[in-house]
Amino acid sequence: xxxxxxxxxxxxxxxxxxxxxxxxxxxxxxxxxxxxxxxxxxxxxxxxxxxxxxxxxxxxxxxxxxxxxxxxxxxxxx
Numbered sequence: 001x002x003x004x005x006x007x008x009x010x011x012x013x014x015x016x017x018x019x020x021x022x023x024x025x026x027x028x029x030x031x032x033x034x035x036x037x038x039x040x041x042x043x044x045x046x047x048x049x050x051x052x053x054x055x056x057x058x059x060x061x062x063x064x065x066x067x068x069x070x071x072x073x074x075x076x077x078x
Contacts, residue, residue, distance in 0.1 A: 001069055003033070009068045010038055017060055021046060028060070036072035038064060052076065 010033060021027050025045030032039045040060065046052055061074035 006068060006070055007033055010064060010071065013063050013067050014040075014060070017063060020059075021055070026055075031077045033071075036070055038071060038074045039077045040074060041077050 007030075010030060014028065014030060018027065021044075026047075026049070027043040028040045028046065029043065030038065031041050038060075040056075042049075042052060042056075046055065049055070056074055056076055064071045064074060
């Protein structure tokens with residue numbers, strides 16, 4: 001799978017998750033994808049939220065690991 005294909009699939013997954021984040025006043029953006037790690041910046045109400053780790057690991061990361069071959073993790077960039 002090419003880098004462009006990986007980026008397209010990651011964007012599609014983030015777009016699928018986004019409505020749930022926006023509903024709670026938050027959002028996220030993809031900063032970069034490097035060596036299988038997706039770096040995201042959490043926005044809005046997600047910044048400083050006590051559930052941010054749960055959202056990242058059990059939400060965004062779990063879906064990306066399942067749906068995008070080659071992705072091995074998600075990191076928050078502040």
